[in-house]
Structures are given as C-alpha cells and as structure tokens.
C-alpha cells in the first residue's frame with residue numbers, strides 16, 4: 001500500500017488518479033456469504049469488539065494496557081494498536097472458542113466459489129511499457145498520480161513542486177522523491193523505523209542514501 005514508480009511508454013496517457021482498468025479483475029463476484037473479504041461470521045462479530053477493547057486499553061494504560069499488549073503480542077504504535085494487533089487478538093479468542101476464522105463458503109478468498117477459477121486465471125494487464133517514468137499509487141488497484149516524464153529528475157521535480165501527496169497531507173522533498181525513484185522504486189504509506197513513524201517515501205530515500213555509501 002503506497003507509491004510505486006513505473007516505467008511506461010512516453011506517450012502513455014491516462015487520467016491522473018483514475019484506476020487503470022488493466023489492474024481490475026473483471027471476474028470479481030462477491031462471496032454469497034458477504035464475508036467482507038473471506039472472514040467467518042464469528043470473526044466479523046468479534047473483530048469490532050476487539051478493536052474497541054484494544055483502543056480502550058490503550059487509553060486507560062496500566063493493567064488494561066498490559067493485558068492488551070500480551071494478547072496482541074505487541075506494544076501499540078504511537079497512533080495506537082494497528083490492524084495486525086486486532087487480527088492476532090481476534091484469532092486467539094476464536095481459537096479458544098473453537099470458532100472458524102475464515103469464511104466456510106469461499107475458504108477465505110472473499111470471492112464467489114462459482115467464479116474462483118476464472119478469477120484466479122485472470123492476468124492483469126500493465127500499462128504499455130517504455131522509457132517514461134511515472135509515479136503510481138498502489139493503495140487501490142493502482143492509478144497514476146503524475147504525468148509521464150522522460151527522466152527520474154523531471155518526475156521528482158514535478159512531484160515535489162506539485163506537492164504530490166506521499167501520504168495524506170504529508171509531502172516529500174525533491175531529494176526524497178528522487179531517492180525513492182532511483183532507489184527501491186516503491187514505498188509504503190507509513191512505516192515504523194527506529195520507533196519513529198515516518199512516511200515510506202522518507203524511508204525509501206534514506207535507504208537509497210545508505211545504499212550509495214556502502
């Protein structure tokens with residue numbers, strides 16, 4: 001979930017922030033159990049309660065937080081317990097209750113078993129490849145968030161000048177964008193590094209600097 005640089009044809013034109021249809025599986029049909037992406041009824045019942053429990057425990061601190069931390073097998077992040085903490089805790093309670101974690105109708109895939117095989121056989125169509133540089137967001141199926149440029153520098157300039165979002169309202173500098181483009185080429189929205197919450201762009205940029213010095 002984040003940003004990804006793609007090499008596309010220089011004349012590739014697609015509206016910015018509009019989903020690229022080649023990444024959208026046309027065979028998708030929701031599981032008839034409406035299982036919210038493959039979860040059992042028991043999971044769907046319990047999960048919101050666990051989320052509230054963890055949030056309350058974090059606010060309260062002390063003994064409550066100790067229990068929550070033990071159940072979730074992790075300390076809360078600066079912004080609170082995250083989705084994985086909720087999942088781990090819910091999973092434990094379901095196991096104690098001898099209840100299912102995944103949806104028995106679709107086996108956890110979240111799609112209708114009738115179309116599962118054609119759904120799985122579908123292959124995404126990437127945008128036409130070429131010499132261009134373009135930034136994409138991967139939080140939805142995938143949409144370009146910049147025009148196509150002929151060099152990484154031009155793309156980084158555009159991204160910093162247009163104050164393109166690296167995560168929410170948080171923007172990145174020219175050096176950070178360029179570091180990400182020429183380094184890993186992709187970045188998560190938010191990451192925890194050395195107990196510090198930072199945007200994935202900033203981390204990717206710092207990693208590519210580290211890479212240069214070694």
Ligand SMILES: [Zn+2]
Nearest residue numbers: 031035103106
């Ligand atoms: Zn299902």
